[in-house]
Amino acid sequence: xxxxxxxxxxxxxxxxxxxxxxxxxxxxxxxxxxxxxxxxxxxxxxxxxxxxxxxxxxxxxxxxxxxxxxxxxxxxxxxxxxxxxxxxxxxxxxxxxxxxxxxxxxxxxx
Amino acid sequence: xxxxxxxxxxxxxxxxxxxxxxxxxxxxxxxxxxxxxxxxxxxxxxxxxxxxxxxxxxxxxxxxxxxxxxxxxxxxxxxxxxxxxxxxxxxxxxxxxxxxxxxxxxxxxxxxxxxxxx
Numbered sequence: 635x636x637x638x639x640x641x642x643x644x645x646x647x648x649x650x651x652x653x654x655x656x657x658x659x660x661x662x663x664x665x666x667x668x669x670x671x672x673x674x675x676x677x678x679x680x681x682x683x684x685x686x687x688x689x690x691x692x693x694x695x696x697x698x699x700x701x702x703x704x705x706x707x708x709x710x711x712x713x714x715x716x717x718x719x720x721x722x723x724x725x726x727x728x729x730x731x732x733x734x735x736x737x738x739x740x741x742x743x744x
Numbered sequence: 745x746x747x748x749x750x751x752x753x754x755x756x757x758x759x760x761x762x763x764x765x766x767x768x769x770x771x772x773x774x775x776x777x778x779x780x781x782x783x784x785x786x787x788x789x790x791x792x793x794x795x796x797x798x799x800x801x802x803x804x805x806x807x808x809x810x811x812x813x814x815x816x817x818x819x820x821x822x823x824x825x826x827x828x829x830x831x832x833x834x835x836x837x838x839x840x841x842x843x844x845x846x847x848x849x850x851x852x853x854x855x856x857x858x859x860x861x862x
Contacts (some may be wrong), residue, residue: 636788668847678854679748680839685848723789727847731803733779735789 637734638663638724645742646714654739656707656724662734664705668727671700671709673720674738680723684709709739719743746851753856756830766823766840766853771816774798774818777843780825782836783855792838793825795817808834830860 646652656663656671662731663669669687681689684700687707688721697712707726711718724736752764764780780792792813794803802814811848813826835857845848 638788666847670848672852673813679852679854682848682850685844691850725789725849726770731794733781733791733800733849735791736783737788 636737637728638726638736638737640692640724640744641724643740643742644735644742647744648714648716650714651710651712652741653710654722654741655737656709656725656726658705658707658726658734659714660705661727662728663702663730666727667702669700669702669707671698671707671724671736672723672725673718673730674723690719699735714743716743746842747750747853748831748842748853750838750840750853750856753838753858755859755861756862758830758832758860760830761826762830762857762858764825764827764838764840764856764859768821768823768840768842772818773816773821777815777846778816778823779841779843780812780823780838781841781849781852782834784833784836789839790836794843795823799856803828803830808825809855817857827858830858832860834858 644652671684674680687702691741723738728734748768795814811829815824841849841854842851
């Protein structure tokens with residue numbers, strides 16, 4: 635099992651919003667502001683969507699947003715589009731040059 | 745645009761060795777800390793190893809410590825992972841990844857599959 639817990643799947647219709655949770659511990663998600671989210675398509679390189687809990691890299695639409703409360707971080711995709719269908723995983727810095735990851739969540743656009 | 749391309753994966757018997765490579769372009773390895781991360785079949789991602797931008801500091805996950813060695817060749821702008829004493833539970837897709845700002849993995853390769861099997 636993964637260090638960070640994510641739901642296996644979420645789904646929504648085009649235009650709706652979906653939220654993916656990422657639950658860790660007081661040693662990782664709860665301890666640092668360095669939570670990031672990635673979109674991963676099979677056989678492709680993961681793409682950074684959110685970093686430092688809430689920040690978006692250049693080129694990532696503002697439909698993607700992140701938040702954190704305690705040991706749980708969340709990624710929200712608003713105005714869901716067909717192109718958003720993919721696997722998404724979270725990552726947290728865990729101190730001492732280590733990182734931990736979630737198991738991934740499959741987002742399905744109905 | 746930065747790019748990372750892994751190579752060197754394949755099928756190897758338990759106890760044998762394998763070296764993975766990660767060719768970087770669009771940036772230089774001596775400016776960034778770099779990671780290796782792996783994903784076993786049906787499992788989540790696992791951080792494997794880190795090398796600092798100056799090559800002086802190396803850190804390893806507990807499951808590979810003493811068996812794997814991370815290194816780089818700045819002249820070739822290539823990152824390596826030497827894997828010795830391979831075990832069946834080392835079977836995974838191995839990704840190289842760039843670290844931004846010290847704490848965020850901002851760029852990944854597409855991965856290379858290592859299968860350890862007799």
